[in-house]
Amino acid sequence: MAGTMRTIKMEIEYDGTGFSGWQRQSGALTTVQGAIEAALGRITQEKIGIIGAGRTDKGVHARGQVASFTTGSPMPLGRLIHSCNSLLPDTIRITAMRQAPESFHARFSATSRGYRYFLLERPSAIDSRFAGCSYGKPDVAAMNRLAAMLPGTRDFAAFSKEDSDQQSTICTVTEARWCRSGRYHVFRIKANRFLRSMVRFLVAGMIEAGMGRLEEEEFVGMLESCRRLPNLKPADAAGLFLWKVGYD
Amino acid sequence: MAGTMRTIKMEIEYDGTGFSGWQRQSGALTTVQGAIEAALGRITQEKIGIIGAGRTDKGVHARGQVASFTTGSPMPLGRLIHSCNSLLPDTIRITAMRQAPESFHARFSATSRGYRYFLLERPSAIDSRFAGCSYGKPDVAAMNRLAAMLPGTRDFAAFSKEDSDQQSTICTVTEARWCRSGRYHVFRIKANRFLRSMVRFLVAGMIEAGMGRLEEEEFVGMLESCRRLPNLKPADAAGLFLWKVGYD
Incomplete structure (x- = not known):
């Protein structure tokens, strides 16, 4: 029929x-x-x-x-x-x-994903529905020094939840930077693919460094050793948006 | 004690x-x-x-x-x-x-109130929590012609819900205009006082005019006659914010 x-x-x-x-x-x-x-x-x-x-x-x-x-x-x-x-x-x-086209597959045909993370310095009755919170003023320059290390093709295993579906932990990041937008600090990141909870772990690491609770060297160490410091928790999901998916 | x-x-x-x-x-x-x-x-x-x-x-x-x-x-x-x-x-x-000071009274000491109304042209899964919707592109110039008529001291009885607490329907509006902010049309209005649901009735009237469903003369007629057209409903509460209260 x-x-x-x-x-x-x-x-x-x-x-x-x-x-x-x-x-x-x-x-x-x-x-x-x-x-x-x-x-x-x-x-x-x-x-x-x-x-x-x-x-x-x-x-x-x-x-x-x-x-x-x-x-x-x-x-x-x-x-x-x-x-x-x-x-x-x-x-x-x-x-x-x-x-x-018949061959189109939203997941396999995608060539890039862009995420944005919205961060507030203090909680808000209105904005916290769509933002994480640093509970204080972070050092955004320090956060951007770490963000600048992310572009390139590397193993992000340290910044991922275990995921049995995951065959590889290598991702190619093409953009990663913090900028200011109104009352928010906004982290933009673009890559060919992302691991489970990867953006939230990266954001959490940068916030901890920006708030002076994590040495920049410790962040770099995680990236290089592919091992996450055990006390790093993913940043609040409320701040994260899947922003744009790119296709050729 | x-x-x-x-x-x-x-x-x-x-x-x-x-x-x-x-x-x-x-x-x-x-x-x-x-x-x-x-x-x-x-x-x-x-x-x-x-x-x-x-x-x-x-x-x-x-x-x-x-x-x-x-x-x-x-x-x-x-x-x-x-x-x-x-x-x-x-x-x-x-x-x-x-x-x-002991004499301070949040309501009686206030000399001005500012409200803002956020309007989207189409509903959004995210933004509609904090915005009304015109379901189409309104004529913002027409809306601003009506907004420009509001400043001054006048009787806003047509744009108010009946309220037994209300002793007078005269308000002095000092600012009223629509402007664009990102994906929103934003109406800013400031007055010494507001009647019950007044901003939402004014916004509803301007949206109806902006969408071509109400003649500008009909809006002016309501203002001058102090009688509301019976089919005018207040705009969606989700778009309205009490923005700022002024004290001398």
């Missing part, structure tokens, strides 16, 4: 606060992938599996997540977006859908 | 999303005033009543609410802020406390 199969590329924005991350899980946990698959399934009456470009952790947000799926439904994409958004919670919005 | 009474002026920031407005209410409703009074009462072991400069509606936020109270507690103010914030939900933060 289904027409020709189409491959659809979609862009998604979400407030990750209330979700147990991107990835569908069995049981009662609410995930972004699970919510979108349920909405698409209800509209198309097919069993839809979507592939996300980045598997964001619990509490991490996205401005520009990209996902792909195939469907036999002939529904015009404008109507599909509209129907999907009306079924989804307000904290997830599909912002675009377009037809892609 | 209590020491000398002190009058304290405090500044408060809150995310109004989960609160039934500023004003304490009987029953199970959670209000910002009620939450702060409960925290102060627990710390000082006194029955504390606080006076807010602006009684924000359900769902309205504040960056710079001001409130005053008197206490016999000799606790240093830095410690009082810290204790209070540790008891309050994360969506309310006391940002400053200082001792004020």
Whole structure:
């Protein structure tokens, strides 16, 4: 009964606060992938599996997540977006859908991912939903000296949670810097790929150094030895956004 | 047992999303005033009543609410802020406390209030928590023509909810304009006082005009006749912030 199969590329924005991350899980946990698959399934009456470009952790947000799926439904994409958004919670919005070549795969076709981390110097009733906090004024110049060491192709094993799915811990970082934007310090990082919790571990290390609680040499030591200092915890997920996914 | 009474002026920031407005209410409703009074009462072991400069509606936020109270507690103010914030939900933060003259009254001593309304052209999973939405591109020049008519001393009865506490509907507006800030259209308005829901009715009228659904003459007609067109609903509370309260 289904027409020709189409491959659809979609862009998604979400407030990750209330979700147990991107990835569908069995049981009662609410995930972004699970919510979108349920909405698409209800509209198309097919069993839809979507592939996300980045598997964001619990509490991490996205401005520009990209996902792909195939469907036999002939529904015009404008109507599909509209129907999907009306079924989804307000904290997830599909912002675009377009037809892609059959070979398109949101994860494998992606050539770069950009993340941004928003940091406040003190907690805020309003801004803390979408920011981490340093509880004091960090030395941003010191943080930027460490950020400047990240670009290049290197082993980031020290800045990653163990992940059985992970075949390699080598990433090529092409941009990493802190800048000021209004009341936030913003860390921008771009790479071909990221390891599990990698941005949050890097940010945590730079904040600790910026607050004078970690020597710059200790940060460099982790990077070179591929071993994380045991007391380094990942920075608060609330500050992290998957910002943009690049395709050739 | 209590020491000398002190009058304290405090500044408060809150995310109004989960609160039934500023004003304490009987029953199970959670209000910002009620939450702060409960925290102060627990710390000082006194029955504390606080006076807010602006009684924000359900769902309205504040960056710079001001409130005053008197206490016999000799606790240093830095410690009082810290204790209070540790008891309050994360969506309310006391940002400053200082001792004020005995005659200080957060509401009656205030000489100006500034509000800001944040408007998006389309809904966002992230930004809609703190913004209203026009669902399309409004004519900002038209909105600014109407905004330019507001400054001065006039009767704003047309742009107000009935309020039995209200003795007069005359307000002196000293600033009213729309400007662009990133992805938002921002309306700034400053006046000596505001009527109940006044900013949200004014914003709703300007958005309707900006979207071509209300003639500019109809807006002017409401202002001059002091009668609101019956189909004008107040703009979404999520976009409104009590921004700053001025004292001489």
